Amino acid sequence: MADGPMVVLSDESQRTSGEDARSMNLEAGRAVAETIRTTLGPRGMDKMLVDQGGNVVITNDGVTLLEEMDVDHPAADMVIDVATTQEAEVGDGTTSAVILAGALLSNAEDLLDDDIHPTSIVAGYRHAAETVIDVFEDMATEVEPDDIDVLEQIAGTAMTGKGAETAKDLLSSMVVSAVQAAVRDDGTVDQDSVVVRQFYGGSIDDSEFVDGVLFDIEPVNQNMPRSREDADVLIYEGDIEVSKTNVGAEATVGSMDDLQGFVEREQSELSDKIDKILDAGADVVVADGGIDEYAADLLAEAGVTAYRRVEDEKRQRLAQATGAERVGDLDLLTADHLGYAGSVSERVIRDMTVRRQADHESTTVFGDLPTEGVGTILLRGGTEHVLDEVERAVVDSIGVVSAAVEDGAVLPGGGAPEIEASLALREEADSVEGREQLAVEAFAESFEDGPRTLAENAGHDAIDALVDMTARHDAGDVNVGIDADTADLVDMFEDGVVEPLRVKTTAVDSAVDAATMILRIDDVISAGDLSVGDDEEEDGGAGGPPGGMGGMGGGMGGMM
Template sequence: MAQQMGNQPLIVLSEDSQRTSGKDAQSMNIQAGKAVAESVRTTLGPKGMDKMLVDSTGNVIVTNDGVTLLSEMEIDHPAADMIVEVAETQEDEVGDGTTSAVVIAGELLSQAEELLDQDIHATTLAQGYRQAAEEATEALEEVAIDVEEDDDEILEQIAATAMTGKGAESARDLLSRLVVEAVQAVADDDGVDTDNIKVEKVVGGSIENSELVEGVIIDKERVSDSMPYFAEDADVAIIDGDLEIKETEIDAEVNVTDPDQLEQFLEQEEQQLKEMAEGIAAAGADVVFVDGGIDDMAQHYLAQEGIIAVRRVKASDQSQLARATGATPVSSVDDLTEDDLGFAGSVAQKEIAGDQRIFVEDVDDAKAVTLILRGGTDHVIDEVDRAIEDSLGVVRTTLEDGKVVAGGGAPEVDLSLSLRDYADSVGGREQLAVEAFADALEVIPRTLAENAGLDPIDSLVELRADHDAGDTSSGLDAYTGDTIDMAEEGVYEPLRVKTQAIESATEAAVMLLRIDDVIAAGDLAVADDDDDEDMPAGGPGGMGGGMGGMGGGMGGMM
């Protein structure tokens, strides 16, 4: 920033800084937001395409999942980053609808661009957008359908809808059933914590070989081959420590003067380890899971007692074991009593796709379960895992809220019509912003049609006609191109997926529109339309080609 003082310009910002102001700043932020939305737009819907991402180390990810795409892409434009946050918030809150949220945010910015060109102030736009978002949320509540916790059919349809268009589609009937069973198993009075559903990925076999284990699978083997392979009706102990002799923390020097003394030392250590094993046996444990290491001698004595021992069990696995079996983790063998033990009908070491794992099954009340996902290759299984994550999220959300809406673009068309009616009652220039918001929501059915190879205008006209006639759940069938009743077809999404997408997209768009000055400490680059190379912020020539030392390049800023 330069200010003229006499004949000498006063330099306020450093030479490396770049500053874009007014319309240029708004335009730059809008372009960045639109570019992010455009990058994920083709993945939307049942016929959405996948993207292949290759990172700097050569790792490959093939995905259809919006949030995975955006978080793995190396985006370093601050405005684009704010749109990525929309996807991340959506993922954290509801687990699905990330692409929709980003596409809506991009379209809100696109619509705003036209109004800004007509000299409507950004603050007026922001006010109108907020009013529209509030009205949209209320209108969604009105068309929402109530779902009972035990309505398995609708829950499975919701799970299947979240997987549509992702790699899991070939076996989505099986997977959606497993997802619903898993979520119902871990649901308790405090709600649903999907961390209690462990997803174990096993390469080999096909997706149809996936299964749900009511219990926990630990990706470890028993520590010694002389221990039993399995234990029926097993009492389970969890020790949050080691079965080893503790090293002294103080540096001590012991002079051994004759071999008998050394022998005594060793015997003493051996005796301590033997007592540990006997302590576990005395408490009545058949299986012990240890957080740390297990000394070789302790392994020997545990095997003699017929106890299965597993070492270096992760903290997350330990908490799942505790939840599944009812065991109380203790910090040392001395604290272990019969009351601390959990129960499992079967603990066994089994082979799955060439790997040995410990299966803890047949627990009294499986409050922790494991979903074994199978697939032909790592890439397939990773994408199925991402689809399952989304699916778990939507079933959890539905159980918590008990409300769903029809999918297939139906709620967006309905909202668009409601908002146009509402716009008439909004005074002032905000009315134009509300109408722009209504237009922006139609990007969802329009994109669904485009990705399915259909004519977006024809599809939209048909959908509007259906909704005008009062059919609130009429949506687009991407496979046939017809408009059908999505509720009858069983295409549902949780209400919160839609409300969250609209709220976070609106907040991000409003925040970007209200920025009229971007001051960057270093080089701020935006890729140009031809993707040839990075250009200075504000577009070619917009910033005086790197600011000319922030003096001559500023022109009107003097």
């Protein structure tokens, strides 16, 4: 047998091993964090993302930036998953979570340079994470679901720096009202019942919370009532039209009498359908399919308001809100299938310029509904980019207020939890044996990166801020954080800067998971095709390296 190494990989395969693999992955992870670092905090800067088609997104929302960027490195994708997890779990704190992950990777690289084995670093990081969670839980303050003042502070903190500050008080109040209305009997929040709608025109101050659901639909007949009270609502999963004949069937009309008879039979069929709707007592009909013009005339004469070709999502939402049962066969229709709306009215919300460009000039509002927790946050704004950013801020606020209501625990903002955790970790490191102690100390240093960035983005001296905050916390002022406007150290609860406990704990968990996963990788090999089953055909067969091995791409892709 010939001497020499056995060749296992194909000539097209790429492989990076050992220190080179770790260095490449650590660099990619840090690059992601550096990209969004300047967006952190109330004084954070915005980013403009432009795709090849010229579409523009302007935002400083961490998860939006990372999702829209064209990232071309698998390790970088792992760090982006940190933001995705944070967004899914709590809705805010994505930038902080990614910055923490980047700091953990950066400090881990220094330890690797000192010949600390990745396994020791991972063990130290895991130990430190458990300590941090305990610290956060100990310093958390209870909040009640009906504590409107604190909940509005939480909502306002999530909106700060995201383009919604000019109307922060108004929007915060709307968010709290919406979340409180969506609390279930078991104490959880049904966030799906809170809908955020954009209406171009006007200013942010014109935004409002509507107790009900809004649809851009108009009655099928102009003579139908546009406003009514105490309405029984039918959700019909079909069309009110003449039954279709078999494909290829033909009807031969030999005289005007035959034609008249044919028309009368069609009208009789439609009349039967309308009679069944009227006998059930429906005042409003929301149909999946079309509504014949003759049927619409009959409904209008009977004083019934009808809407046709309403999307499934809207029908489902309206059924849940009104308590209606979706009906697919009018022969089975009874009054028990109908829902109820205390009011059905038409509002003209958009301004004249926008109405000319919209598919619908008016909006139908179903209000005074029997189902609790159904509401719509109606956002107004002068431009598309402004409204998009305000909506992102409001959605984040809904997430954090929901988390606070469900968990009943909040923390001060302004970097206070991070400094407190850093002090606790440095003390804890003294009791940790072996090289894991160095990893715990590195974790403590990583936690200081958040407050440091917060101060830098506000234009203040980061070193002075860290030194002063550390001294105050060491003296027992655990709630003291940095005021981004004045650089003063103040009690964050008194300053109204409050965050749910879940924002911090989720950020720690996801950041540590990503950092330790990357640290444990010592070999990067391009795979031919990682798909299984039917995915192979859909993906067009075997592919190249997963996401590329070269680094981060230069373009911005996938614009919203």
